[in-house]
Amino acid sequence: MPPSIAVIAPGAMGSAIAARLVEHGCKVLTSLEGRSRATQARAAASGMSAANDSEIVNADIILSIVPPGEAVALAEQLATTINRNRKKPVVVDCNAVNVETIRRIQDVVLSSGARLVDAAIIGLPPKPGTKGPAFYVSGEAATDIAVLGQLGLDVRVIDGPIGAASALKMSYAGINKGLTGLGAAMVLAATRAGAADALRDELALSLPHVQARLANALPDMLPKAYRWVAEMREIAGFLGEDHPAAQIYEGFAALFEHIAADVQGEGADAAQLVAFAESCKPN
Template identity: 85%
Template sequence: MGSAIAARLAEHGCKVLTSLDGRSATTRKRAAASGMVSAGDAEIANADIILSIVPPGEAVALAEHLATLINRSAKKPVIVDCNAVNVETIRTIADVVLSSGAHFVDAAIIGLPPKPGTTGPAFYVSGEAAADVTVLGELGLDLRRIDGPIGAASALKMSYAGINKGLTGLGAAMVLAAVSAGAADALRDELALSAPHIHARLGNALPDMLPKAYRWVAEMREIAGFLGDDHPAALIYEGFARLFEHIAADVEGAGTDAAQLVAFAESCKAKK
């Protein structure tokens, strides 16, 4: 997502800086292909707008690092946190950022990474400083302002992801259980007859999820935190976190479950 957003901004004439210290050769090539320019910490701290787009488990640490840099800088940029974190986490991040004197915007990216010829994904922003990033709408992003405080955009992201990725997690769990019990073909055929929209969705969503499963672990736990410890459904998302943790380990290991999910998805595509 980060490199695709950078490419969209660069296409519209924006100079996009990024830190590549300690990054792999593959990451460096992807950054260059996206039009990003390698920069040191001081140069990044001197940017007008800083977009934080990282796995949710790294969002707080990045905010702390940025706040340290900005404390040493005379310029105070706008930091836009675009990560899939819950409302409590985004408020913690906001406190860290605001303590440095920087401005802060809560953002939620909903949709697939931008591609040539498309307008998406939707880029929702909230908080008092949201007006400070209207230029992003002029630089190719589908900017949508929510009339709400810091936390409103993150609440939208948590709610949407809880439904969207939760359905993928539910499908993956039940497909694997059906395969184990010898009912996968029957499940596929019944879905095709009585729930064709779910049948079609699983054909695409299951293989698409596999390389992302490791990132979804922390996101599911953020959703559980969004619901709160006392909410009975929080246990569902902790369960999804453990499921995606298992799938991520399988993808890196034997690949047995991953192969079963891909095979089911391919059979769905073949049987329309």
């Protein structure tokens, strides 16, 4: 019999993972208290079942998939309820947080008697017919969720403590999303100076792989920019406040904050990024 699983919250990634688990015969619980109609509809479409806090902590496995700025608060909320519960689940923190943050979460979760797995999700939300995303896990309890590998998730165990999976996520996202941030900053600057077409043409000649990447990455980033702000700050924290490169990621946090505000406002910068991306695609 498949384990009972709770996924918090039913965002784009959480609902897609839930749908994959439901396809493999799992009952997937989630919390819908205070959630928008769109979120409730997404949860229903994914086959998730609404549950209260007591029902959530009675699940065998709880997957925490929230924006990084909410990860500690969710761990504290879960721990408060788990403390009063006889059953102790495995809490899997799948959030883009740095090593220091996941260790804070570890202290909170372990104090409730629950077990914690550090997880890093790398890749896009799962779609029918695909294997991904990769689900890297670390910590003493990592083998306790091996069953997820039989339920449609691509689980990859890292031989390391709590913090190893988060370190991988920070390093990978620092490169992957950092390149998108760098491209966005330079495209906006080139556009402002009237050099966007020249930049596009030179990239096509000398760095065609970069041009192809920006054509997809820039428009894809726009609706996600608000979520990347806290992640960039987590990466800065991962590097350490005394590391000179930490300032780069604080800058990226400010850049994505600006882009997110622009997307919600006049959209001038967003339009320039989309225009550049479209101009990079073959006619």
